[in-house]
Amino acid sequence: MHQTLLPRNDHASSTTSVHPASSSRLTAQAAFNVVSEPSSGKQLVALGIKNVKVRTRDLAQTINALFQPVWMMLVLVFLHLSAKQPSSHMAVKALPFLSVDTCKSTTDCTYFGYTGVPATDPMITELSGFFAVSEPNTVVPKFYTDEAAMRTAYDASPVNFVVGVVFTSPSAGLSVPSAANGSATDQYNYAILANHTAYVSHDYLTSRYATAQAYIERAAINLRRKANNKTPLSSPLPLKNDPGSADTGAGRTFISYANFVGLGTSINSSLNAFYVIFCFQAVWLGVLSILVVEKKNRIRSTMAMMGMTRDPYLISVWAMQNVQNLVTCALMIFILFVGRIFTNTNALIVWLLLILFSFNATAFGSIAAVFIPDPKKTNTASFLILIATVGSYGVCLALVFGSGGAVDPTKETLLFLIPSVALGRSINYITGVEAALGGVTFENISTGPCAKALWMMAADCVIFYFLAWYLDAVFPGEFGNPLPYDFFLRPSYWGLGEYRRVTDIAQQSATQSVETARHDPTHADMFESANVSHIPVEDREIIKVRGLRKAYSTGPGWAYNIPLWGLFFRIFYPPKSSRTTGAFSGVQKQEVVSGLDLDVHKNEIFGFLGHNGAGKTTSLSIIMGMVNPSAGSVIVNGHLLPGSDGVGRGDMDLRTLGEVQKQMGVCPQHDVLFDTLTAWETLRLYATIKGVKVLGRKTDAGSSSSNSSPDELLDEYLEHLLEDVYLKEKKNERVVTYSGGMKRKLSVAIALIGDPRILIMDEPTTGMDVFTRKQVWQLIQDSKAGRSTILTTHSMEEADALSDRIAILSHGQLQTMGSSLFLKNRFGLGYRLSLEKRRVMLADQKQQHPPQQEIQSTSVLGSHEGNVVLFDEARTTAIVQQHFSDATIDVNTTTDITYVLPTTGTAEQRNGRTAQEYIQDKKAALPGLFAQLDEEIAANRLGVKSVGLSLTTLEEVFVSLQEQEEAAKAAKEEAETSK
Ligand SMILES: Nc1ncnc2c1ncn2[C@@H]1O[C@H](COP(=O)(O)OP(=O)(O)OP(=O)(O)O)[C@@H](O)[C@H]1O
Numbered sequence: 001m002h003q004t005l006l007p008r009n010d011h012a013s014s015t016t017s018v019h020p021a022s023s024s025r026l027t028a029q030a031a032f033n034v035v036s037e038p039s040s041g042k043q044l045v046a047l048g049i050k051n052v053k054v055r056t057r058d059l060a061q062t063i064n065a066l067f068q069p070v071w072m073m074l075v076l077v078f079l080h081l082s083a084k085q086p087s088s089h090m091a092v093k094a095l096p097f098l099s100v101d102t103c104k105s106t107t108d109c110t111y112f113g114y115t116g117v118p119a120t121d122p123m124i125t126e127l128s129g130f131f132a133v134s135e136p137n138t139v140v141p142k143f144y145t146d147e148a149a150m151r152t153a154y155d156a157s158p159v160n161f162v163v164g165v166v167f168t169s170p171s172a173g174l175s176v177p178s179a180a181n182g183s184a185t186d187q188y189n190y191a192i193l194a195n196h197t198a199y200v201s202h203d204y205l206t207s208r209y210a211t212a213q214a215y216i217e218r219a220a221i222n223l224r225r226k227a228n229n230k231t232p233l234s235s236p237l238p239l240k241n242d243p244g245s246a247d248t249g250a251g252r253t254f255i256s257y258a259n260f261v262g263l264g265t266s267i268n269s270s271l272n273a274f275y276v277i278f279c280f281q282a283v284w285l286g287v288l289s290i291l292v293v294e295k296k297n298r299i300r301s302t303m304a305m306m307g308m309t310r311d312p313y314l315i316s317v318w319a320m321q322n323v324q325n326l327v328t329c330a331l332m333i334f335i336l337f338v339g340r341i342f343t344n345t346n347a348l349i350v351w352l353l354l355i356l357f358s359f360n361a362t363a364f365g366s367i368a369a370v371f372i373p374d375p376k377k378t379n380t381a382s383f384l385i386l387i388a389t390v391g392s393y394g395v396c397l398a399l400v401f402g403s404g405g406a407v408d409p410t411k412e413t414l415l416f417l418i419p420s421v422a423l424g425r426s427i428n429y430i431t432g433v434e435a436a437l438g439g440v441t442f443e444n445i446s447t448g449p450c451a452k453a454l455w456m457m458a459a460d461c462v463i464f465y466f467l468a469w470y471l472d473a474v475f476p477g478e479f480g481n482p483l484p485y486d487f488f489l490r491p492s493y494w495g496l497g498e499y500r501r502v503t504d505i506a507q508q509s510a511t512q513s514v515e516t517a518r519h520d521p522t523h524a525d526m527f528e529s530a531n532v533s534h535i536p537v538e539d540r541e542i543i544k545v546r547g548l549r550k551a552y553s554t555g556p557g558w559a560y561n562i563p564l565w566g567l568f569f570r571i572f573y574p575p576k577s578s579r580t581t582g583a584f585s586g587v588q589k590q591e592v593v594s595g596l597d598l599d600v601h602k603n604e605i606f607g608f609l610g611h612n613g614a615g616k617t618t619s620l621s622i623i624m625g626m627v628n629p630s631a632g633s634v635i636v637n638g639h640l641l642p643g644s645d646g647v648g649r650g651d652m653d654l655r656t657l658g659e660v661q662k663q664m665g666v667c668p669q670h671d672v673l674f675d676t677l678t679a680w681e682t683l684r685l686y687a688t689i690k691g692v693k694v695l696g697r698k699t700d701a702g703s704s705s706s707n708s709s710p711d712e713l714l715d716e717y718l719e720h721l722l723e724d725v726y727l728k729e730k731k732n733e734r735v736v737t738y739s740g741g742m743k744r745k746l747s748v749a750i751a752l753i754g755d756p757r758i759l760i761m762d763e764p765t766t767g768m769d770v771f772t773r774k775q776v777w778q779l780i781q782d783s784k785a786g787r788s789t790i791l792t793t794h795s796m797e798e799a800d801a802l803s804d805r806i807a808i809l810s811h812g813q814l815q816t817m818g819s820s821l822f823l824k825n826r827f828g829l830g831y832r833l834s835l836e837k838r839r840v841m842l843a844d845q846k847q848q849h850p851p852q853q854e855i856q857s858t859s860v861l862g863s864h865e866g867n868v869v870l871f872d873e874a875r876t877t878a879i880v881q882q883h884f885s886d887a888t889i890d891v892n893t894t895t896d897i898t899y900v901l902p903t904t905g906t907a908e909q910r911n912g913r914t915a916q917e918y919i920q921d922k923k924a925a926l927p928g929l930f931a932q933l934d935e936e937i938a939a940n941r942l943g944v945k946s947v948g949l950s951l952t953t954l955e956e957v958f959v960s961l962q963e964q965e966e967a968a969k970a971a972k973e974e975a976e977t978s979k
Helices: 042-056 061-084 122-134 148-154 209-227 270-278 281-295 301-303 310-338 347-371 375-401 409-415 419-435 449-472 519-525 557-561 565-572 615-625 654-664 681-687 711-725 741-750 770-782 796-802 822-829 843-848 851-857 873-883 914-940 952-978
Strands: 032-036 110-115 161-168 189-196 541-551 589-598 604-610 630-638 665-668 693-698 758-762 788-793 805-810 813-818 830-837 888-892 896-901 944-951
Touching: 032 615, 042 061, 042 310, 042 888, 061 270, 061 281, 110 122, 122 209, 122 770, 148 161, 148 189, 189 209, 270 375, 270 419, 270 796, 281 301, 281 310, 281 347, 281 375, 301 310, 301 665, 310 347, 310 449, 347 375, 347 419, 347 449, 375 409, 375 419, 375 565, 375 944, 409 449, 409 796, 419 449, 519 813, 541 615, 541 654, 557 565, 557 896, 589 604, 589 615, 589 693, 589 813, 604 615, 615 630, 615 758, 615 788, 654 665, 681 711, 681 741, 693 711, 693 822, 711 741, 711 796, 741 758, 741 770, 770 796, 796 952, 805 822, 805 952, 813 822, 813 952, 822 914, 822 944, 822 952, 873 896, 873 914, 914 944
Parallel strands: 110 161, 604 788, 604 805, 665 758, 758 788
Antiparallel strands: 032 693, 161 189, 541 589, 541 630, 805 813, 830 896, 830 944, 888 896
16 A cells, blocks of 8 residues: 655645634634724824823833923932022022121210211101111111211220211202102112221121111111002011011011022022923933834834824824923923922912923924934933033023123023023023012013913924924834925825825836746746736735835935034944944945836735745835835835836825735734733723724625624624734733734734725744644634735745745845745755555565575665565665666665655756756656555565655745855855955
8 A cells, every 4th residue: 555645736736735713613704794984083092092091001001201390300309409498599598687796885886877868867757767676785877077077986996886877979968869760860879888997807788788788778778668659568677576587587687688599498499490391301202212112123113004194193192292291391390389389379370381382392203203223322312402401591591691681582582482492581580589588480481581481382393293294294203204395385194185006107116927026937947937817807916016115225325423422323223343444434224125027916825935034024114115216116006106107206296105014913023912901801902993884794695694783793704813823812901011923923913803805014024933823723714715915934844834835035126036835845855755665574575585685685684563664665766766867865764765856857868858848857756656666566566565655845945045146156256256
């Protein structure tokens, strides 16, 4: 008895096959009628929910983002509180009384001498009133006729003379000021002669200089107030009948009188403004990190490939950050007011200032994210934003606002286009007003810079968000398709006008057949001639790639040497290769895809194989519209992709990519999942992004039928999909708990959502165990109907089991393309003929061959489990070589022997026949060989128990092709070096 394994259906000839589903269960695709109708509004809501879930479940990140600015504000309160301790800060010394610890004499002392105004002058009357209510000892102002007389009195007994005041013209002889807002004659000009002899240090306070000044200034104010019928102020020093005030010094702090109260007790009010700007660092860093991480990890581009439009994405990130800002700023206001840093100002005004600045900070982060390619650089970028914001305010403060004089309103308005300047100036102003025991309210807001700052920061929001939105579209980074510079002026961007599909382009290459497009006719026999007659015309060339090229450029070396900018480039775009760092190294291009031509039809799985770095992922990224080609064209389902030859971006309908991506399902090489979401939530998210609508369950007749609501149907569908990938039990567990293989299964399920017409699977089964892998193969196989599938894999077994056609890519170029059988025949070792050796000698054989003879006539002889092995190798080999002259022995053991029956042959062997003709001739020899073997075995002449035939494996084909490529490369290099 013998068995013969012949290729099934002339196709899958390896021993691997995809078995029918374990039961008659249908896949989700087969069981449900599904359509995809993405909507920006629903995408926005879904992304918003996702953002909230991701953010709130990552508690560490939430606390950091929400409370960092609040915490910094709290530090400001601590500083403020510490500054209020009189003992610990020199700035909070109390004003000393004129009559305490001054004169030696208790009977003949001049606490306050004056000249220049008569004793009847209202100033003196006012001062006398203050002295009476505040000074612990009796203080009577003492008149001198002139300054000389006063100096003489001082010289007579300096230790008994405290302060002398010289009132000078024009105040001399004044009576009560007559005008409310008056002339120079309303003013008191005066000089204080403080006693530097009686006090060792020339201290402003201990010499009572400050005390005298405080009295005189307050008296002058009161005279003006009285003239205007306003209630006069009380004495600047505490009233002597106020219990306890003399001990604590309360109410007579020097610093309070000198306009440094409140926020500025110890810190200059400008510093407060700087500090408040500092607080917002977490805001721009937060949004910057999200955008850069999701860009780098391809989360965003993958969602885009599934049909997500860019506006909902950006808006959802901004909304998330700004809602968080509302909370953060409210907490900051709470701290500012409860900590009594601000007391009199309207809290809503400060909150509006903070919130508008935080909105702007979100926009800064978004703009920076456009230019930062790497999450590791976000801290550096954030620091640069800090330098820019704080620095711009610092420069303005130093050059414009620092002088304290009036600022030209137009200049101020223009400077407020920088949000940090608007905020800094406002905080500085509020601090000052608070210090004067006032505050900014809605009544007086127009007198300071706050109103203008609010308006300008609102305008800044419009400008900066527009910039962020625009730059993001025009410079999408490595994984994105840039929009034209004037994209927002085109109606098609806004979905207006009829959609224009660019298929009838006058583009030679795009209309060529794949054979014509192939440039090197000498290698024509490396490709199976495509017979597409059995495919309906509308199902052909669903994906059509012609002359595709992609070159990555290394950084321009010279750019690293531009002063300052060079440093920026080095930090954020470090050289990719050591060769580019030279001063004039220029741009170097590395072509990773070099002229790719291929077609993928409907209902077909197209295997895309190649060594590491061959260019598979790059090619797929171009087909998916994620990366622009350098040359060539890609047409997907009749849509010419942007970046293709012949049609400029300007001529393209800006909806094209969206239209294509709507029809795609993508399983990227690296899982793009959110760790904190569950499988169910992930599928729900992608279902909304794709706008999946389940019309109903398919009946036998193929039409929809269901009584369930749309939501229930969607849930049923997603549940079914999870069951398809064997994740149903795990559906409520977070992705972070999944194994590598489970994550891949979820990625496969995501790719299949919404019944996509184009399915792109980049190494879908990496990391899966054998059992799971077979299940996923089955799913891919079951899902191939009605769509075009491209599959890349490093598992030859997988490619062989699933692919209808296979292309092998090497160094960016197609080496070969055709069915698995074609490749095996064309490049494989040929057929493998395996014979199992008989181990029990038959009775008639024993007679024919005595033991000694037996030993000599067999090539492999031994004792195995008591049986004698008998096999006539010479006779068998002769028979095999009679039909396949170049057959060789590959494996020869005590139990089996395997012959290789080559089918390719050298040019000489082919003798004018094409490779395919030669293969056909070789295949024709098989029946003759088997007929003869059957006859010999039946007659017990060979010592053979059974025969098997298998075709070479795809793995052998792949290795053989790589070896050929390496050999050709080595030969070329040798030829070049020997020149
Ligand atoms: N952004 C990039 N800049 C420069 N070179 C790149 C970039 N992306 C890919 N390459 C290069 O392009 C080549 C092809 O990469 P690609 O990822 O397409 O290969 P692949 O065939 O998918 O490999 P693998 O099987 O390992 O996934 C590699 O040499 C890679 O270094």
